Amino acid sequence: MKRPSRARSRAQYPLATIAAYGPDNTLATKLVAAVLERPGQREAFAMQTWTSETTDARHDPTIAADVVRFIGEHGVRETVNSGRIIGCPHEEGIDYPMGRTCPRCPFWADIDRFTYEPISAPVPTLTPAEILADLSADEDPESPFDALESADGHRALLVDPLLRAIDVGLAHPSTASSDETNLFTYALYLVAKWREPRAYPYVVRWLSLPGEAPFDIGGDIVTQDGARILAAVFDGDLEPLKTLAVDRRANEYGRDAAVTALALLAAWAEVPRETIRTVFQWLAQEGLEREPSQAWVALACGCADIELLELFPELRRAYAEGLIDPQFMHPSALDEVEAAPRGTRLEATKDRWPPIDDVAEATAWWSRDEDEEADAGETGDEQAVPQEPYRAPPKVGRNEPCPCGSGKKYKKCCGA
Secondary structure: OOOOOOOOOOOOOOEEEEEEEOOOOOOOOEEEEEEEOOOOOOOOOEEEEEEOOOOOHHHOHHHHHHHHHHHHHOOOOEEEOOOOEOOOOOOEOOOEOOOOOOOOOHHHOOEOOOOOOEOOOOOOOOOHHHHHHHHHHOOOOOOOHHHHHHHHHOHHHHHHHHHHHHHHHHHOOOOOOHHHHHHHHHHHHHHHHOOOHHHHHHHHHHHOOOOOHHHHHHOOHHHHHHHHHHHHOOOOOOHHHHHHHOOOOOOHHHHHHHHHHHHHHHHOOOOOHHHHHHHHHHHHHHHOOOOOOHHHHHHHHHHHHOOOHHHHHHHHHHHHOOOOOOOOOOOHHHHHHHHOOOOHHHHHHHHHOOOOOOHHHHOHHHHHHHHHHHHHHHOOOOOOOOOOOOOOOOOOOOOOEOOOOOOOEHHHOOOO
């Protein structure tokens, strides 16, 4: 009787992976070798890239010899190489904007990079009318999953109704019905996911509302995702963002969202970093009032998040003048960004604030907040409203722990 084969032994480390990339699945123009020192390691210990525009990188003898040298230098004991091309050679967020397809490699759009099979959109199970009804009436963020999934299949038919829903909410933000508010908020996320530029003026209008009006119609989305939504629907014109950033009539968190959105546009590679640097320099030197404001906090955070070290002297001057509250971002954070390897903070920004690509996932915090509110109610957790509200920055959020150290949620404490 044939003896069953033994299971393959565990991988040997250091282990090298070799991946090929190209404009399609026939020509590799880029080869990447990465060395991992141990199982489960997320960051490569060493990495090297080779490119070739004239021959297939997988079959170039010069590249092959260099790969052998590289893995030998790092004591590699095992190499994993499928030989297949597994995607576009250009990097998202560097060579083209995050959340979009590479304009130079259309082959990979809607193609599974491992199987080469087309990625089919889910077949809608609901009609556009049913989707709108479900998103209007349902207050449980988990239950409209079918409506959100079906929405992608009806995108062309839903954009106009969703823009109208946003417009209706903006017409009377403080007195909107629950159905209008529900549809308004889901509409914001859907147009953001679709990167719909026609929604740009609507989102700017929302965040430009005075007083508490942005929160009346949009709730905590203002601080949680207002900047991401604004950056996602950006139509190429920076002037509305600049205008909102310096509009002292607007809610301070709306101004904050505008400044943060500018930083995200640079992080996502939607707008050249140098362009945003020029805008931020104007804000620091001329645009913003020389008084403490949330916009100054957002500017400090934004400059740090996209590593605009050139503007750090302006920010330190603003700290010295008391324009930026160190409780929200201490000036030592600038020192940390300067000391870290270039690109570290920028990559962290991309990871923390990526474009919205899944509405159900992006709105999952709604149900968590409702659970926390219910738990607080059961324990009788109440907090007195202070005489002078203390506003937190967008990175803190109204549903996160209050920066005063009380242990309460910000909106239950200093932000009440």
